[in-house]
Each structure stands twice: as C-alpha cells, then as structure tokens.
Amino acid sequence: MNILFSEDIVKLLIAAGLGALIGLEREYHGKAAGLRTMMLISIGSTLFTVISTKLGTDAGRIASNIVTGIGFIGGGIIFRESNRVSGITTAATAWATAALGMCVGIGYYEIALASSILVLFVLYVLVPIQELINRHNQLRTYRIVCKFQQKTLKNYENLFRELGLTAKRGVQNRVGNTIIGTWSVQGPERKHDKLTKILLNDEEVLEVDF
Numbered sequence: 001m002n003i004l005f006s007e008d009i010v011k012l013l014i015a016a017g018l019g020a021l022i023g024l025e026r027e028y029h030g031k032a033a034g035l036r037t038m039m040l041i042s043i044g045s046t047l048f049t050v051i052s053t054k055l056g057t058d059a060g061r062i063a064s065n066i067v068t069g070i071g072f073i074g075g076g077i078i079f080r081e082s083n084r085v086s087g088i089t090t091a092a093t094a095w096a097t098a099a100l101g102m103c104v105g106i107g108y109y110e111i112a113l114a115s116s117i118l119v120l121f122v123l124y125v126l127v128p129i130q131e132l133i134n135r136h137n138q139l140r141t142y143r144i145v146c147k148f149q150q151k152t153l154k155n156y157e158n159l160f161r162e163l164g165l166t167a168k169r170g171v172q173n174r175v176g177n178t179i180i181g182t183w184s185v186q187g188p189e190r191k192h193d194k195l196t197k198i199l200l201n202d203e204e205v206l207e208v209d210f
Contacts, residue, residue: 007107008050015046015104018116022097025123031090032077041070041094042101049105063102070098093119135189141170143182144199145207148174152204153181159198163191178206 019042020035027034033041045066052062074091096119103112146152153172160167160183170182185192192210199208 011046011050011104011107012043014109014112015042015101018042018100018104018112019097021116022093022100022119022123025120026090026093032087033073033090033094037073038094038097041073041097042104045070045098045101046105049102053106066098066102067095070095089123093123137186138189138192139184139186140192140210141182141184142195142199143180143207143209144205145178145180146202146204147206148177148179149204152179156181157183159195160185163187163195165191165195 016039019039022042023033023035023038026038048062048066073094077091077094078087096115100112100115100119103109103115144153144156157167157169165185165187167186168184170184172179172181174180185195196208196210199205199210
C-alpha cells in the first residue's frame with residue numbers, strides 16, 4: 001500500500017481531525033489550550049501509541065507515560081484567578097483528548113468517535129445546565145476589609161444569614177486599624193448580587209473582593 005494511505009498515516013489524520021473538533025470549541029471560548037494544542041495532544045498520543053506497538057514495548061508503560069505527560073500540560077493550564085481556580089475543564093479536555101488519540105493509535109476507531117461525541121456533548125450541551133445550576137446555587141469567596149470594631153465581622157456573618165446565604169468562615173486577621181475577613185458563601189446568584197450591592201454601598205467597608 002502507498003505510504004500516503006497506510007493505516008498509520010490514516011490514524012494520524014483521524015487523530016488530527018478529532019483533536020480539531022474538540023480544539024475548535026476551546027478556541028471559540030478563548031481558552032488557553034485551543035485548536036492547535038488539542039490537535040497536537042491527539043496526534044502525539046496516537047503517534048506514541050503507534051510507535052509502541054511497532055517496537056513491541058509494554059503498551060501499559062507507554063500509556064502511563066502519556067498520561068504523565070498530559071498531567072504536566074494540565075498543570076500548566078490550571079491557574080488561580082483572583083479567588084477562583086480556572087482551567088480545570090480545559091485540562092480535563094486535554095486529558096480526554098489524549099485518551100482519544102491512544103484509542104485511534106491502537107485502532108479502536110469506534111470508541112474514539114463515540115468518546116469524541118461525548119466530549120463535545122459535555123462541552124456544548126451541558127453549559128446551559130451548568131449555568132442554570134450556578135444561578136440557583138453559586139459558591140463565591142468574599143474578602144472584606146473594614147475598620148476594626150468589636151463584632152464588625154460578626155455583623156457581616158449575620159448579613160449572610162439574613163439574605164439566606166450559607167457562609168463558611170475562612171482566615172480572619174487584624175492589620176493596624178483594619179480587620180480582614182474571608183468567607184466561602186453559597187446560595188442563589190440573585191442573593192449574591194444583593195449582598196455585593198450592600199457591601200459596595202457600605203461606608204464601613206474599605207475593600208471587598210468577590
């Protein structure tokens with residue numbers, strides 16, 4: 001068979017296509033790992049798998065090395081932004097894309113295609129459901145800096161309860177004439193919006209992060 005149409009070349013082309021489908025979604029949403037990254041992850045995983053089968057090496061060891069490598073990439077994608085962690089979904093997508101490439105590399109095309117459809121379903125279709133859940137039950141971290149007064153922070157904890165929000169106290173400390181408190185607060189988005197409006201208009205609050 002002509003090398004341009006050999007099964008191994010076809011595998012790499014399929015891997016590139018599946019990686020592109022997933023990467024387009026990440027690219028469209030402006031994520032750190034987009035079209036090119038997902039294509040390279042898929043192609044690379046397929047290539048390593050093909051090479052391992054040709055060399056007759058332990059496929060399990062090659063697979064574990066691929067997963068380890070993707071772990072390093074995922075670590076670079078995940079980062080902390082203000083009071084929240086970003087990039088976890090993109091890192092998980094890269095992990096799944098590597099698995100797709102491995103499936104293609106060993107010739108499990110049907111599994112690779114079905115898995116690609118499931119990944120795209122999660123990335124596209126479940127977004128509205130996630131947004132609906134967040135509107136009804138959202139977790140935010142609040143950091144409030146105000147002038148030091150007795151029971152000042154306790155007053156804000158009472159405010160959380162009055163608004164129907166569940167708060168878990170974090171680190172609290174005093175710096176000079178100011179006192180700083182942090183809380184993990186959970187509840188509906190509309191109640192969070194009401195809380196932030198109150199805090200932003202509170203003359204006692206010097207700084208607020210949420």
